Amino acid sequence: MYFTDFDFEDEILDALDAMRFEECTPIQEQTIQPLLDGRDLIGVAQTGTGKTAAYLLPVLNKLCQGGYPEDAINCIIMAPTRELAQQIDRQLEGFTYFMPVSGVAVYGGNDGQRYEQELRGMAKGADIIVATPGRLISHINLGNIDLSKVSFFILDEADRMLDMGFYNDIMTIAKQLPKNRQTMLFSATMPEEIRRLAANILTDPLQITLALAKPADGITQQAYICHEGQKPGIIKDIFKDESCERVILFTSRKSKVKDISLMLKKQGFNVGEMHSDLSQSERDEIMFLYKSRKIDIIVATDILARGIDIDDIRIVINYDVPRDCDDYIHRIGRTARAGTKGRAITFVSEEDQEYFKRIENFIEQDVPKIGVPAELGEAPAYNPESKKENKKGKGHNSRRKAHNGKPKNRNGKPQGKKDDKPQEKSGKPRHHRHRRPKKNNNGEHKNNRQSNGSN
Numbered sequence: 001m002y003f004t005d006f007d008f009e010d011e012i013l014d015a016l017d018a019m020r021f022e023e024c025t026p027i028q029e030q031t032i033q034p035l036l037d038g039r040d041l042i043g044v045a046q047t048g049t050g051k052t053a054a055y056l057l058p059v060l061n062k063l064c065q066g067g068y069p070e071d072a073i074n075c076i077i078m079a080p081t082r083e084l085a086q087q088i089d090r091q092l093e094g095f096t097y098f099m100p101v102s103g104v105a106v107y108g109g110n111d112g113q114r115y116e117q118e119l120r121g122m123a124k125g126a127d128i129i130v131a132t133p134g135r136l137i138s139h140i141n142l143g144n145i146d147l148s149k150v151s152f153f154i155l156d157e158a159d160r161m162l163d164m165g166f167y168n169d170i171m172t173i174a175k176q177l178p179k180n181r182q183t184m185l186f187s188a189t190m191p192e193e194i195r196r197l198a199a200n201i202l203t204d205p206l207q208i209t210l211a212l213a214k215p216a217d218g219i220t221q222q223a224y225i226c227h228e229g230q231k232p233g234i235i236k237d238i239f240k241d242e243s244c245e246r247v248i249l250f251t252s253r254k255s256k257v258k259d260i261s262l263m264l265k266k267q268g269f270n271v272g273e274m275h276s277d278l279s280q281s282e283r284d285e286i287m288f289l290y291k292s293r294k295i296d297i298i299v300a301t302d303i304l305a306r307g308i309d310i311d312d313i314r315i316v317i318n319y320d321v322p323r324d325c326d327d328y329i330h331r332i333g334r335t336a337r338a339g340t341k342g343r344a345i346t347f348v349s350e351e352d353q354e355y356f357k358r359i360e361n362f363i364e365q366d367v368p369k370i371g372v373p374a375e376l377g378e379a380p381a382y383n384p385e386s387k388k389e390n391k392k393g394k395g396h397n398s399r400r401k402a403h404n405g406k407p408k409n410r411n412g413k414p415q416g417k418k419d420d421k422p423q424e425k426s427g428k429p430r431h432h433r434h435r436r437p438k439k440n441n442n443g444e445h446k447n448n449r450q451s452n453g454s455n
Contacts (some may be wrong), residue, residue, distance in 0.1 A: 001029045009064040013100040024049035038128035040205040043186040071125035075152035080160040082107035103128035133169035147176040158187040218336030225382045233376045246299040246314040274300035305330040321352035325362040382430030
């Protein structure tokens with residue numbers, strides 16, 4: 001299906017033509033018309049499937065048609081992170097080039113100049129506000145924004161917002177909005193908490209579910225079963241015969257980002273870091289250097305797993321296995337976007353085998369395993385079931401046994417079985433031996449525990 005098949009205004013068609021948008025993605029094909037018809041909607045689809053355009057185009061088309069209050073905020077778009085808010089704002093800027101529709105992004109981590117720009121946009125009634133929940137709540141509490149005339153309320157990556165603890169903030173914002181609005185909720189997954197949220201803020205919604213939490217077809221998934229110490233050598237081997245450009249390497253803890261980044265720099269790679277401890281200006285600088293190809297590899301936490309606007313990432317490397325299956329989907333979803341091809345490589349240590357098997361079960365496929373280079377030594381076998389058995393058996397076999405098979409107590413002596421009869425009490429009080437306190441040279445009793453000046 002093509003965008004020209006919809007009854008869009010000329011300004012929308014001009015923008016689509018300028019941005020070379022021709023054929024709809026499945027989520028766009030199924031959601032745009034119901035949204036044009038005014039339905040509340042739940043859209044469930046993985047990242048990189050075109051959800052932003054799916055909700056922006058119907059809203060912009062209605063604003064172009066007129067009939068909405070001027071100098072008032074007509075649409076609120078919520079995003080979990082500032083990176084995603086920036087991405088939505090950039091796409092909004094492209095779509096509105098040929099139309100008199102204004103928008104402003106509202107998110108934390110800005111300097112004073114950016115904050116003043118937010119205030120001006122809200123005071124003058126920007127048509128569309130793209131905001132993170134915490135920042136918007138702050139402006140509501142300060143009386144900086146009027147939401148009484150909002151006609152469209154959109155939640156993008158709602159599951160991520162709930163993971164970050166924004167449920168109460170979203171409900172607070174929703175209570176500030178008119179009841180006769182159109183509400184849209186987009187998510188990559190549909191857990192029970194999302195259903196509860198949808199029931200509270202949407203009216204008779206249409207639900208569209210596509211390819212729920214499955215990797216894109218264009219991603220070639222691979223895994224190395226390895227020891228932790230073999231990972232640096234594997235990276236060096238991967239890029240021995242191919243370019244290291246356009247790579248994102250994910251790790252689960254920000255404490256490891258610096259260590260891995262330093263290790264890669266020592267190997268001669270051009271590396272940048274991305275994690276939550278960086279300021280907004282530092283994050284922007286890293287993304288600018290990466291997009292301008294002055295950085296080849298970004299070492300990042302899951303903060304970069306969603307909401308970045310880069311379509312030509314060649315390789316995603318999971319330095320460790322994420323504990324959540326959805327996080328795996330979002331990480332590798334950074335590559336093979338918009339119908340392109342890409343690779344996702346995961347390093348699976350012995351401790352991570354059980355979690356990786358859980359991911360394989362979740363995506364309903366076995367990820368091909370690649371042999372560790374011979375010069376790095378012998379690698380562990382992939383046997384995640386044995387890890388489970390070892391965990392089960394630890395509680396039963398961890399006690400040391402006496403020669404007669406009975407467990408030993410902490411003194412190394414055999415202890416009785418659980419069904420042995422307890423020793424009968426004699427009824428006599430137990431006497432404890434007390435050490436007689438020593439006397440000092442003056443004949444006074446010393447305290448057994450003397451102060452050492454550290455209390």
